[in-house]
Amino acid sequence: MKNRWLGMACVLPLLVACNSESSAIKVSSETVSQKQIDTIVSNINKLYPEATQEQKQKAAEVVVRAIENMVFVEGGSFDMGDFKMDCDFPTKSENRLDWSPDAQCLSHFASSMFGAQYLHKVTLDSYSISKYEASFIDMEWMRQINQLPVGANKWEGYAQLKDIVQRDTEEYSELMKWHYKNHKPAQTKTWQESKDYCQWLGEVSGLPFDLPTEAQWEYAARSRGQHYYYATNDGYRSLSEGQYFSPTAERYIDVKASEVNTGRSSEEYIGRWPSNPLGIYGMSNGIYEWVNDWYEKDYYLSSVEANPLGPKTGTQKVIRDSVSNKMTFGRSGQDIESDTYNPSLSFRCSIQQPKPITK
Template structure:
């Protein structure tokens, strides 16, 4: 977390001449100074309070990065047993003799074409982008709130939520700690590149291959991107074929919910330290979608087709780590199930503290 320097002359804080400042256990003072310089240069007329919130957002984005060591894996639907011993699709164990596809949609989306992929190292955000992080970006750039103005359950077309209004304050109480919603792919792309402009680091959306590699704990045959590869719901159970009894999950074992998360990081991270990759929220990737792409994908750092009409989203509502979802690049409203996280497209970790 960012620690705000209350007195600019404290040891470890930034230049005393700066109106905003921050310190971090992991981000260097030099990197923070770079961000401050860029904020002041790009937004000279913004209030100090808004600049400070933007600084906190950018520093936190670096702090939240998880370095992912590159390697090779078999990308795509690696199969599943036709009859699941646990009698639930939420708890599947892979074995070499699997004969069925794991995902019902794999043949339609082309994910049934398993192919070798080799990735260079990169970093991935441990969390999906929050509503407030998106809000600070949009506010300082003079963009409207990333939310629909509603009349009950209906979107009021052509109207926006005014900051400072009752609607806005109510929105903050409901979404402040949740993943941001998006109405199109470009919003996600713009946010990550905005972080890159402030930090001078190559932030961008992850590629589809990078997303799957992380979701599967690099190369494991995991069906869900949770702490143990299963979805364990409250009041859920599974059949133990060794004992012949059904076993209930305890509250301590719950690692997923049936709706979107109440707050970012609600459920345990996967083994790499990445949260929310199986949380009923689909995430944008950088790739154009084609059902035939897996058949022609290059082995090294695939980037997706050069053109297309839809973008690839990953995760989604009840899909597995190998499930891919084609999505139109523009929606008719902000859906709670559409969000994103950013990655760092460089082979070394972000700048560490000196």
């Protein structure tokens, strides 16, 4: 009989206090300070008094995770754009290039199509950038607590429909299960959605979250502006069953299974392949990423050197790691709005302050 009453610690005078404690948002972190977590929890409770406890809890976890995933990038100077390659590249593969100061030829045909051929000096202040793209699940909890529609379209077989998935359906339940299992990036149909997500993180955390600028994105992809053609662990794009020519062996060499660091199609899940030397994942993974800048083909000809922000206006935004060019300097323009959500068009956030943000 004694054990039967162990769960009755909340007698009537203490009932309210016990319920309050049980419904409190509980988040811990090894890298985010308790003071910062308290700010996040306080802001969520103030901003969303009518939200469910689950929505508040998940939103807090999303914001703390976003801070945990930040990589501090020390500022510096670099030559932004296509830094060229040797015209008679010895490996006979654009996936395995080594830069030399004598490089004379454009590294990719798309450089001249989208303005990356204009090499120019850029100097950046320090900042932080997420090691991962924003995930679909994290984006969904942000959308849910803000009473926004699900960021996904319905499908009929292999055909994407314009209708949005509804949360009160079995289809939504299956969608969430699939994304929890596969951990895919957030999908967008407008640039503004990516901007809003990053700024929401800022509103809740009190930190200057935003999309990275185009220059910040490239500087980070190149591990602080080094001459890496791909944002992989070794600067090469090593594909399963790939080959390259070895000048020393004077024959073609098969890429070893242990060397594979990317895939031919878009990445199966966030963090699937090794990070670049700076510790950032997925910047050469076939998932296009929005940045903050308006797109203008010839902007590099007039870009300022210090912390460039891109053109003042435009009709398209810059995307990086696009289908046209997966190299670290590859760029193209993308319409800011489309009719349906694109599973291959995502983003990552940054924090625009010149000092590390974790404890």
